[in-house]
Amino acid sequence: MAHPETATRLDFVGFSNERRELLAQSREMIARAMGPALDRLYKKIAAHPETARMFNGASHIDAAKRLQSDHWGHLSGGAFDADYVARVKRIGARHAMIGLTPQWYIGSYSVILDSLIETIGAEKGAGGLFGRGRGDTRFDQIRAIVMAALIDLEMSVSIYFEQEQASRAEAMAAVTEREHALSELLGAINGSVGAIKTGADEIAQASEDLARRTESNAASLEETSAAIAQMDQRLKATAEAAGRTVERADGAIATVDTGRSVAEEAVAAMERVSESAKGIDSVIEGLDKIAFQTRVLAMNAAVEAGRAGEAGRGFAVVADLVGALAMRSEEEAKRAREQLTATQGDVSTAVAAVQKVDGALAAISEDVGRVHELLAVMANDNQAQATAITEVSAAIGVMDRTTQQNAAMVEETSAAARNLTTEVDRLAAQAGGAGAGGAGSGGAAQASVRPGLTVQSSAGARMPVAA
Numbered sequence: 001m002a003h004p005e006t007a008t009r010l011d012f013v014g015f016s017n018e019r020r021e022l023l024a025q026s027r028e029m030i031a032r033a034m035g036p037a038l039d040r041l042y043k044k045i046a047a048h049p050e051t052a053r054m055f056n057g058a059s060h061i062d063a064a065k066r067l068q069s070d071h072w073g074h075l076s077g078g079a080f081d082a083d084y085v086a087r088v089k090r091i092g093a094r095h096a097m098i099g100l101t102p103q104w105y106i107g108s109y110s111v112i113l114d115s116l117i118e119t120i121g122a123e124k125g126a127g128g129l130f131g132r133g134r135g136d137t138r139f140d141q142i143r144a145i146v147m148a149a150l151i152d153l154e155m156s157v158s159i160y161f162e163q164e165q166a167s168r169a170e171a172m173a174a175v176t177e178r179e180h181a182l183s184e185l186l187g188a189i190n191g192s193v194g195a196i197k198t199g200a201d202e203i204a205q206a207s208e209d210l211a212r213r214t215e216s217n218a219a220s221l222e223e224t225s226a227a228i229a230q231m232d233q234r235l236k237a238t239a240e241a242a243g244r245t246v247e248r249a250d251g252a253i254a255t256v257d258t259g260r261s262v263a264e265e266a267v268a269a270m271e272r273v274s275e276s277a278k279g280i281d282s283v284i285e286g287l288d289k290i291a292f293q294t295r296v297l298a299m300n301a302a303v304e305a306g307r308a309g310e311a312g313r314g315f316a317v318v319a320d321l322v323g324a325l326a327m328r329s330e331e332e333a334k335r336a337r338e339q340l341t342a343t344q345g346d347v348s349t350a351v352a353a354v355q356k357v358d359g360a361l362a363a364i365s366e367d368v369g370r371v372h373e374l375l376a377v378m379a380n381d382n383q384a385q386a387t388a389i390t391e392v393s394a395a396i397g398v399m400d401r402t403t404q405q406n407a408a409m410v411e412e413t414s415a416a417a418r419n420l421t422t423e424v425d426r427l428a429a430q431a432g433g434a435g436a437g438g439a440g441s442g443g444a445a446q447a448s449v450r451p452g453l454t455v456q457s458s459a460g461a462r463m464p465v466a467a
Helices: 004-013 017-025 027-047 058-076 082-098 102-123 138-447
Strands: 454-456 462-464
Touching: 004 082, 004 138, 017 027, 017 138, 027 058, 027 102, 058 082, 058 138, 082 138, 102 138
Parallel strands: none
Antiparallel strands: 454 462
């Protein structure tokens, strides 16, 4: 029993049960003719680059031949049942997938039918052409074979059109969905354009304000950099002066140390004078004793001269002179002791004065040492401050250059924000126009696919679209 999809076709072309029987009677003849016909077909397929690339080699072609021979064997049985319909749909879908377009598919049927007719026509009798004579059924068999082949061809090619119809429906659904999405997007854009424009205006205004403040900061940084450069120079000069002062303090310390050495030598010399004075005092004391003894001797001599009377008179004179000389010696010794005592007092006073000078020099040396330490600390601090100020000056220089660059960037940002405002206005106008014209785009898209146009198949081939 014929399948519902084939029954209508068979009835339309008048493919009656009688012709199905004629087709079944031709089955063996078709099987004998199919081998040479397929050889001829695949020879032509291999000769054309567009069809040859659909096969991977001889084994692939042999497999295709077997499948095609089996299909013709089933077709020649005249069943046109569900198995036949499933087979045709499967073959048509496979051909569409590998890119065998209708032009090659129909051409293949032409080559096979030509070979079949030629073989069948030459199979009975040697007369070449045949007619509808009594007992010659070849004409009716060929008619049945051609009608069956055309029905099979139409069902196979319809697979292409069914796939294209499905692809077109999917494409239309995708277009409709995209139109809805685009409409929603345009609505969102229209809703956001105002906020974007407000934000762009605020960015532009803020950028201009920032540019002014940045320029002001740049000017202040430039002035600060100049002031710090002057401070740097002054600190360096102060550090140099402090270094020279430290050198002067070192010289003063050396001078004070020299003075202390001289004072210590003077004290030592005076102590030696004092010791010498003590020796002179011993000598004076010895002279004083000698004068006393001489005076005692003179007194004894005068006594003896008095005893001698007139004879010792001259001796008495000598004794008086010796006594007078002894008295003068005592007086001179006394004066020398007094002078020596005064000298010793002066020496003691001088020693005390020199010791005071030495103490003062020691105090001066200590004070100068402390001043030296303070000056050294000041010099080091000044040097550290000079180094720090130099680093600060360098950092401020970098900040100045960075601020200048930031000012330029802010100006560019301000210009970009103004351009953004202009572009937002343009986008708002375009979005408004697109939204107004989007309502009729669905009908236009649907009207753009019409019968007779060609569309791209899933296999990459182009084919006509059914009405």
